[in-house]
Amino acid sequence: MSDRTPASELDTAPEEVKLAVDLIFLLESHQIEPSVALAALEIVKMDLEAKLT
Template sequence: MADNNSPLDNAPSDVKLAVDLIYLLESNDISPEIALSALEIVKQDLQRKKQANDSQR
């Protein structure tokens, strides 16, 4: 029997998400400059949401 499992199958969730995001950016031919700028916006948004969530506890 052939092993059809990918090493990604056992990877942590953050690694799987990173691979998916890289695929999405590359398959849509997004320039590195645009991708990095967009990722910085996403990072700031998520940090604000996390901080708001943390302060509600």
């Protein structure tokens, strides 16, 4: 019998899914209001899009 546990779905998920789960956990654990989180994410999105160009 192996001492390794099977990989969870998150372990094998794409990196963007892992990051999304981490961000959701961070926002919820800090009790960030959804409207504030969305506004902040829009700023982050604009910043990252600018870096792509």
